[in-house]
Amino acid sequence: MKNMESFLFVPEGSDFTIWNIPFGVLERKGYTAVCTRIGDVIVDLNQCMATPLFDGLDLPGEIFLQPSLNAFMALGKGVTVPAREQIQAALAKGGILDNDIYKETDIFLPADDVKLRLPIDIGDYTDFYSSREHATNVGTMFRDPANALLPNWLHLPVGYHGRSSSIVMSGTPIRRPNGQTMPDGADRPVFGPSKQLDFELEMAFVIGTGTKLGQTIPVQNAEEHIFGLMLFNDWSARDIQKWEYVPLGPFLAKNFASTISPWVVTLEAIEPFRVAGPGQSPEVLPYLAADGKKNYDIHLSVEIIDADGASKPVSASNFKYMYWNMCQQLAHHTVNGCNVRTGDIMASGTISGPTPDSYGSMLEICWKGTKPVQMPNGTQRTFIQNGDTVRIRGWCSKEGVRIGFGECDGTITAD
Amino acid sequence: MKNMESFLFVPEGSDFTIWNIPFGVLERKGYTAVCTRIGDVIVDLNQCMATPLFDGLDLPGEIFLQPSLNAFMALGKGVTVPAREQIQAALAKGGILDNDIYKETDIFLPADDVKLRLPIDIGDYTDFYSSREHATNVGTMFRDPANALLPNWLHLPVGYHGRSSSIVMSGTPIRRPNGQTMPDGADRPVFGPSKQLDFELEMAFVIGTGTKLGQTIPVQNAEEHIFGLMLFNDWSARDIQKWEYVPLGPFLAKNFASTISPWVVTLEAIEPFRVAGPGQSPEVLPYLAADGKKNYDIHLSVEIIDADGASKPVSASNFKYMYWNMCQQLAHHTVNGCNVRTGDIMASGTISGPTPDSYGSMLEICWKGTKPVQMPNGTQRTFIQNGDTVRIRGWCSKEGVRIGFGECDGTITAD
Numbered sequence: 097m098k099n100m101e102s103f104l105f106v107p108e109g110s111d112f113t114i115w116n117i118p119f120g121v122l123e124r125k126g127y128t129a130v131c132t133r134i135g136d137v138i139v140d141l142n143q144c145m146a147t148p149l150f151d152g153l154d155l156p157g158e159i160f161l162q163p164s165l166n167a168f169m170a171l172g173k174g175v176t177v178p179a180r181e182q183i184q185a186a187l188a189k190g191g192i193l194d195n196d197i198y199k200e201t202d203i204f205l206p207a208d209d210v211k212l213r214l215p216i217d218i219g220d221y222t223d224f225y226s227s228r229e230h231a232t233n234v235g236t237m238f239r240d241p242a243n244a245l246l247p248n249w250l251h252l253p254v255g256y257h258g259r260s261s262s263i264v265m266s267g268t269p270i271r272r273p274n275g276q277t278m279p280d281g282a283d284r285p286v287f288g289p290s291k292q293l294d295f296e297l298e299m300a301f302v303i304g305t306g307t308k309l310g311q312t313i314p315v316q317n318a319e320e321h322i323f324g325l326m327l328f329n330d331w332s333a334r335d336i337q338k339w340e341y342v343p344l345g346p347f348l349a350k351n352f353a354s355t356i357s358p359w360v361v362t363l364e365a366i367e368p369f370r371v372a373g374p375g376q377s378p379e380v381l382p383y384l385a386a387d388g389k390k391n392y393d394i395h396l397s398v399e400i401i402d403a404d405g406a407s408k409p410v411s412a413s414n415f416k417y418m419y420w421n422m423c424q425q426l427a428h429h430t431v432n433g434c435n436v437r438t439g440d441i442m443a444s445g446t447i448s449g450p451t452p453d454s455y456g457s458m459l460e461i462c463w464k465g466t467k468p469v470q471m472p473n474g475t476q477r478t479f480i481q482n483g484d485t486v487r488i489r490g491w492c493s494k495e496g497v498r499i500g501f502g503e504c505d506g507t508i509t510a511d
Numbered sequence: 512m513k514n515m516e517s518f519l520f521v522p523e524g525s526d527f528t529i530w531n532i533p534f535g536v537l538e539r540k541g542y543t544a545v546c547t548r549i550g551d552v553i554v555d556l557n558q559c560m561a562t563p564l565f566d567g568l569d570l571p572g573e574i575f576l577q578p579s580l581n582a583f584m585a586l587g588k589g590v591t592v593p594a595r596e597q598i599q600a601a602l603a604k605g606g607i608l609d610n611d612i613y614k615e616t617d618i619f620l621p622a623d624d625v626k627l628r629l630p631i632d633i634g635d636y637t638d639f640y641s642s643r644e645h646a647t648n649v650g651t652m653f654r655d656p657a658n659a660l661l662p663n664w665l666h667l668p669v670g671y672h673g674r675s676s677s678i679v680m681s682g683t684p685i686r687r688p689n690g691q692t693m694p695d696g697a698d699r700p701v702f703g704p705s706k707q708l709d710f711e712l713e714m715a716f717v718i719g720t721g722t723k724l725g726q727t728i729p730v731q732n733a734e735e736h737i738f739g740l741m742l743f744n745d746w747s748a749r750d751i752q753k754w755e756y757v758p759l760g761p762f763l764a765k766n767f768a769s770t771i772s773p774w775v776v777t778l779e780a781i782e783p784f785r786v787a788g789p790g791q792s793p794e795v796l797p798y799l800a801a802d803g804k805k806n807y808d809i810h811l812s813v814e815i816i817d818a819d820g821a822s823k824p825v826s827a828s829n830f831k832y833m834y835w836n837m838c839q840q841l842a843h844h845t846v847n848g849c850n851v852r853t854g855d856i857m858a859s860g861t862i863s864g865p866t867p868d869s870y871g872s873m874l875e876i877c878w879k880g881t882k883p884v885q886m887p888n889g890t891q892r893t894f895i896q897n898g899d900t901v902r903i904r905g906w907c908s909k910e911g912v913r914i915g916f917g918e919c920d921g922t923i924t925a926d
Contacts, residue, residue, distance in 0.1 A: 220676050225759060248754055251700050252691050256759040257672035261635050261850050262724055271725045273847035276667050276796065285666050287796050309677055309768065310686045339663055344640060344671040345760025352847040353724065381691065381702050432688035432767040435676050
């Protein structure tokens with residue numbers, strides 16, 4: 097694998113190497129198509145249907161002439177995995193597309209000229225809470241440091257349902273939400289813009305093939321249903337959350353927006369980066385028992401870019417820290433017969449690591465406002481200000497092989 | 512209005528009078544169409560496109576040749592309200608359809624021969640918690656009778672996100688969910704079928720026309736976005752819920768299934784049944800202030816029908832008891848800029864009245880198992896058993912005018 101190389105130029109440090117071959121959806125003048133990317137070149141897969149690239153796969157004729165990846169993902173891994181492999185081979189040196197006759201076609205497009213859209217028609221969205229460090233930090237700050245984890249936390253991957261309608265593409269401006277909050281010491285709530293707007297560093301996976309109501313997905317079959325992953329920012333208004341969330345969980349504090357990265361990186365792409373997860377003790381119930389390496393070594397970073405463009409890195413975390421892995425999450429989600437559908441997405445919850453520089457939210461990084469972040473221009477942040485952009489990145493890197501997720505950006509605008 | 516009469520026979524006590532004209536979707540041999548019902552006759556509205564019924568409305572040609580009501584609802588009330596009025600007039604004595612030439616067409620179908628399907632392509636599903644009596648009962652049983660309502664409850668309509676994928680049509684069998692529970696006094700959780708399977712008597716409204724991210728819907732505009740209502744059973748596994756729901760709310764305890772009734776009754780149909788809601792004190796924040804009659808007098812009943820067909824009525828409640836009305840719920844839901852889409856549904860939460868015979872769940876009716884329900888065959892219920900059918904009904908009735916919602920049925924099968 098290491099020696100593979102594309103005939104397209106891949107800049108040093110690019111997320112989009114020949115090993116990646118992620119899937120996205122481009123849009124121009126009413127035309128939408130599934131695409132992939134090598135270096136700074138977008139490859140229109142629908143245009144590739146006129147080449148021999150997909151020979152032998154028997155794909156439906158309009159499978160890439162779509163506004164989302166859903167139709168393709170629904171074909172199942174028996175089709176999507178070889179399809180991706182054929183795309184990868186075609187984009188390698190000497191591959192099918194490495195041919196002058198394709199240079200003047202609409203197959204290859206400069207990334208800067210292409211508008212990408214939300215790649216998934218999202219059905220249901222679930223958010224987990226699967227980082228032990230994050231749950232411990234929150235429990236320590238708001239409850240009892242000696243009993244930071246709630247009694248159920250080590251026995252099941254805690255999750256809750258979120259809002260699909262407000263999941264937006266990277267780059268979509270995020271309006272600061274208004275809402276009800278209860279100021280400390282007040283006897284009645286007040287209404288206004290959130291004063292504690294935060295990000296949450298998360299990853300999300302998307303369901304490729306679904307189940308029927310009543311079916312379960314055992315841990316050992318879960319990967320068959322997981323098409324791939326994206327970066328995810330679960331924007332959170334902490335002051336709204338604090339007042340509203342007991343007893344039924346977060347609602348308006350989170351459903352004003354979540355930001356997702358444009359490229360779905362497949363499970364197959366990150367296969368070389370599997371690692372073992374943290375040990376689980378107490379022992380989990382049999383339906384959650386997961387053998388083997390079920391975590392992935394994905395570096396994650398967060399920076400805050402102020403209105404003048406000056407950047408401040410605020411977190412360096414890793415997806416491998418997750419206590420509950422994706423297979424356990426999906427097995428738990430369906431163990432009661434809950435069905436999943438193509439395009440459902442499931443997010444990890446905030447991914448915090450063991451040290452303060454790896455925490456995945458301003459709430460933790462600034463420890464409830466007590467340790468402000470110093471910005472390059474001398475101002476401070478305890479939460480996110482209007483005009484700030486939060487940029488999440490994620491990448492795998494090993495022995496010269498790099499696979500990245502691109503950027504997950506959101507800029508906060510005034511309410 | 513009172514004197515209106517259909518040329519089709521309407522049995523005494525029918526839910527489907529000329530005043531109702533609800534919307535559903537029928538399905539046969541791959542054909543799906545929007546329909547309505549008078550008495551025991553289904554009226555295929557797509558077949559009516561070949562009659563003069565919709566003259567003057569400029570409807571898209573395939574607006575009723577659909578698998579759901581979404582396309583029709585998305586047209587907005589400027590179209591859907593006159594469309595319904597023209598359907599109503601056409602089905603009245605002497606109306607356009609009161610003509611022998613239509614008797615042999617596929618317009619009119621016997622209700623017993625028609626299969627109805629889930630009438631809505633549901634986007635997001637939100638569940639509120641808006642009955643003061645229900646919240647008080649739960650708080651009394653599980654927390655502190657002296658402080659049964661949590662501090663936020665009288666200030667905002669508490670809500671949370673639910674699962675869309677598992678919302679099923681009335682009549683769909685419901686498999687008893689498996690899950691994790693923590694038995695009293697145990698030191699570790701166990702796995703198995705829920706032993707505390709409950710119903711929740713609710714109503715749900717459906718969004719007709721949506722909003723863009725960042726927009727709000729003021730209380731006074733909310734009815735423009737509410738197409739109509741259905742009956743809703745928010746099945747709940749209390750033992751699973753108790754163990755999982757802190758701190759992020761219910762998840763597997765509810766997402767195994769919710770049951771919805773097949774007919775969407777429009778807001779316009781129930782207009783004559785508007786009533787004032789309960790007084791709200793303390794005064795709500797200005798964005799939640801709602802003048803006028805925003806509640807509806809809708810009688811609600813629940814019966815448990817055992818495997819032998821013997822029925823036991825267990826609740827007689829009313830939608831008018833809701834402390835927070837639908838307009839307040841929708842205004843609150845969108846005040847942070849959260850967008851809503853055609854087909855989103857929002858449920859009320861359990862609708863309990865002031866007296867034990869009006870409580871909307873077995874948890875409350877049997878008061879945590881201390882007051883079992885006596886079934887006709889001498890057995891007892893504190894929760895729902897395998898083979899039991901839970902049937903919810905709802906209807907408005909005044910001065911000879913009756914408008915009903917049909918039945919919302921679910922039968923529990925073994926895990």
